[in-house]
Amino acid sequence: MKFIFADSLDHVDPGYDFLRDRYSEGRTPYWDDAYPHEIMGYAPYKGMLVSRGIVGGAAVGGKYTEAQAMRFRRVGAREFLRLDKPQFKELPIFGDCGAFTYHKEDKPPYTPEDTAEFYDDAKFTHGCSVDHIIFDFDESLKGFEGGTEEARRRFEITLENASAFRSATAHMSGRFTPMGVIQGWSPGSMAEGARRLVSMGYDYLALGGTVPLKASQIKACLAAIRAVVPEKTQLHILGFAKADEIDTFGPFKITSFDTTSPLIRAFKDAKANYYLPTTSGKLEYYTAIRVPQALENPKLIRLAKRGSLKQEQLVSMEKDALAALRSYDRGEAQLDETLDIVLAYAAPAVMGAPLEELPDAKAVKDLGERYRRTLSDRPWRKCSCAICQALSIEVVLFRASNRNKRRGIHNLGVYNALVNQLPANSDRNDSTQFSSDSSQAERNAHSSFLCSASV
Numbered sequence: 001m002k003f004i005f006a007d008s009l010d011h012v013d014p015g016y017d018f019l020r021d022r023y024s025e026g027r028t029p030y031w032d033d034a035y036p037h038e039i040m041g042y043a044p045y046k047g048m049l050v051s052r053g054i055v056g057g058a059a060v061g062g063k064y065t066e067a068q069a070m071r072f073r074r075v076g077a078r079e080f081l082r083l084d085k086p087q088f089k090e091l092p093i094f095g096d097c098g099a100f101t102y103h104k105e106d107k108p109p110y111t112p113e114d115t116a117e118f119y120d121d122a123k124f125t126h127g128c129s130v131d132h133i134i135f136d137f138d139e140s141l142k143g144f145e146g147g148t149e150e151a152r153r154r155f156e157i158t159l160e161n162a163s164a165f166r167s168a169t170a171h172m173s174g175r176f177t178p179m180g181v182i183q184g185w186s187p188g189s190m191a192e193g194a195r196r197l198v199s200m201g202y203d204y205l206a207l208g209g210t211v212p213l214k215a216s217q218i219k220a221c222l223a224a225i226r227a228v229v230p231e232k233t234q235l236h237i238l239g240f241a242k243a244d245e246i247d248t249f250g251p252f253k254i255t256s257f258d259t260t261s262p263l264i265r266a267f268k269d270a271k272a273n274y275y276l277p278t279t280s281g282k283l284e285y286y287t288a289i290r291v292p293q294a295l296e297n298p299k300l301i302r303l304a305k306r307g308s309l310k311q312e313q314l315v316s317m318e319k320d321a322l323a324a325l326r327s328y329d330r331g332e333a334q335l336d337e338t339l340d341i342v343l344a345y346a347a348p349a350v351m352g353a354p355l356e357e358l359p360d361a362k363a364v365k366d367l368g369e370r371y372r373r374t375l376s377d378r379p380w381r382k383c384s385c386a387i388c389q390a391l392s393i394e395v396v397l398f399r400a401s402n403r404n405k406r407r408g409i410h411n412l413g414v415y416n417a418l419v420n421q422l423p424a425n426s427d428r429n430d431s432t433q434f435s436s437d438s439s440q441a442e443r444n445a446h447s448s449f450l451c452s453a454s455v
Contacts, residue, residue, distance in 0.1 A: 001246075001424040003416050004094055004258040005045035006239070007081065008054050009063055011035045012409070016402040018394050021293065023402075030068065035082055036263075036409040041386050044413035047091045047125075048081055049258040052110065052118055053098025059109035060101050076123035094258065095119045096128040096181070096238060099208060103133045107157060112165035116172065124176045128206050128238070129165040131158040131181035135209070139217050141186035151185040158183045159196055166200050179204045179236060187217075187224035194225040194233075204234040204255070215242040222252040243415065244283065250424045262415040263408030267398065271370060274396050274407055275414040276379045281421060283414065286379050287370035288398035288407060289325065290346045294318040299352040308354055317345040322397075328375060329393035335375055343368050385413050 011033035015024025024032065037043040055069050056062020064072065072080045077093045095118070102109050108130045110118075119127030132154040138146055147155070162180045169178045180197035182205055184190035190207070197205055207225070210218050218237070225235070234255035240246070243261040266273050272285035294300055294314040304311040324341040327333035347355045347364050358364050380388045380395050387410045388395050395407050419425065 001250075001254050001419060001422060002046035002092075002256040003246075003419045004047040004049050004092070004236075004256050005036070005263075005412060006049040006051070006258045006260045007035075008260065009068075010260075010263060010405060010408070012039060012402050012405050014039060018391070018403070021400065036412055037088060038082060039387065039406070039409060040413055043083075043088055043091055044409065044416045045091075046416070046419075047094060047256070048077075048083065049094040049096065050077055050081070050122075050124075051096050051098030051101070052115065053101030060098075062101075073118070073121045076121075078123060080122075092125040093123075094126040094128070094179075094236075094256075095122070095124040095176075096206070097130050099131050099133040100211070100239075103135070108132050108161065112161050113168045116165060116168040116178075119169075119176050120172050126177045126179055126204070127169070128179045128208075129158075129162040129181050131161065131183050131208050133209050134183045134185050135212065136185045137209075137213060137217065138186050139220050141188060143188040144192050145186075145188070147185040147189060151189075155183060155185070155189065155193065159193060162197055162202070163200055166202065177204055178202065179206045181206045181208045181238070182225070183209050184221070187220040190221040191224035191228045195228045198229050198233060203230075203232065204236065205229070206236040206238050208238045210237055211239050211241045215245045215248065218242065219249070219252065222249070222254070226252060246419060247281075247422055250422065254424075262411035263405070266408030266411055267404035273398065274374070274379060275411040276382060277414055277418060281418070283418060284379075286374045286377070286396065287367075288396050288404075289342060289371050289374060290349055290398040291318065291321045291325070291342070292349045292399060297349050300349055302352065303348055303354070308357075309348065314345075314348075321345040325393055325397065329378075335372070338375060339368065339372055342371060346371070383410065383414075385410050 009030070011030065013023050013027055013032065014034045015027065017024070053060050054063045055072055056064050057069060062069065078084045081093065083091055083093065097108065097110055097115060110130050112130050115130050116127070134151045134154045136148050136151045158181060166178060180200065180202035182190050182193040182197065184193050194205055207221065222235070235253065236255060237257040240257040240259045241261060243259045246257070262275060266288070271287045273288035274286040276284045276286065278284050292300065294311070294317070300314050303309045304314060321342050324333055324338045328335065328338040343364070344355050347358060347367065350367060351358060351361070351363060355364065374396055380392055387406045391406060394403055395410060397403050
């Protein structure tokens with residue numbers, strides 16, 4: 001079972017100055033930045049996925065600049081993602097259309113033919129057919145019954161595109177593996193979609209539309225699909241949002257899945273921002289400590305505008321919080337005094353009111369308890385990955401992109417190691433350790449590339 005990381009230009013500035021919170025001098029975005037596999041010194045995943053919707057183009061505006069999108073197609077995905085080094089040459093690169101980017105459209109903005117050309121031009125190793133996402137889902141329906149008129153229309157569009165995509169890729173045999181995408185409104189309709197895709201000649205299927213589904217619903221779909229496709233048929237789950245529950249999916253013989261969850265949760269989850277493995281093979285989660293930039297945080301700016309706190313006061317509180325946390329990390333400050341200083345600044349940033357106005361708020365108490373646990377346990381000291389070794393306490397500070405993404409990249413490494421140790425991967429010849437799969441020598445060799453000397 002391979003964990004494929006769905007990229008969205010998730011790179012960081014290797015020379016970022018964490019004390020002054022500044023990018024490296026003369027930095028050129030992308031060119032001077034580092035992808036997770038560069039900053040870690042090894043790939044914290046078993047492959048990468050790039051959505052056509054992220055790359056963008058004439059049909060759909062993406063995240064790439066026009067120049068980046070052109071270069072992506074000109075040099076190919078592997079060189080663009082800097083996976084062209086010898087140690088990464090075996091990593092697969094998946095492509096899909098990013099159906100969420102056009103789910104409001106009457107039909108997909110891409111044709112099977114131009115999508116095949118897109119994958120071929122960019123030298124993907126795997127490419128998904130053009131699907132149209134179906135949001136209606138009812139697990140109580142039996143077989144092929146039910147489904148709204150719109151759901152059935154999208155179901156047929158997805159299969160018609162898959163058939164045309166299969167034809168369009170016939171002359172590209174061996175250049176990339178075509179994958180047929182499954183969409184449906186119930187386990188039975190998913191199974192019917194899978195059955196038809198296999199009859200078209202697909203032997204690698206990708207299950208789409210799972211993001212809003214519960215884990216039990218996804219399992220019901222996989223069980224129905226497995227009942228109608230040959231055992232040799234490979235299955236991929238697109239946009240797998242239940243990454244934490246991957247250990248319960250072993251019976252469905254999934255070949256691969258893609259997710260951004262470990263990285264995204266570093267800065268979008270309210271509580272679970274930093275991953276740490278446990279000895280029982282599970283994940284332990286810690287809350288990152290919010291120390292936002294006083295002059296850029298919207299809630300703090302509003303507080304200053306209405307006169308609840310002066311801007312100069314907020315800037316001073318921000319400096320005090322950072323100084324207290326760094327002193328604590330050096331063993332020069334006590335936990336309680338550090339926590340008091342941090343909460344005085346973090347509470348207004350999180351809740352939009354000065355701490356004096358929230359003395360009895362349960363939310364403040366809960367926040368304080370989560371921060372106390374993070375500081376008391378010092379999880380960053382227990383991880384041997386290159387990022388934690390170089391950043392120390394900075395990795396658990398919830399503060400701007402370069403810290404937050406680094407924390408997310410650390411999470412990728414922890415998560416990848418967890419997936420490696422699942423029973424489904426027990427037959428792989430992989431000596432990966434739980435916290436990192438790079439050697440210490442690799443980490444040391446890479447440490448100078450990781451952060452500025454000021455850290």
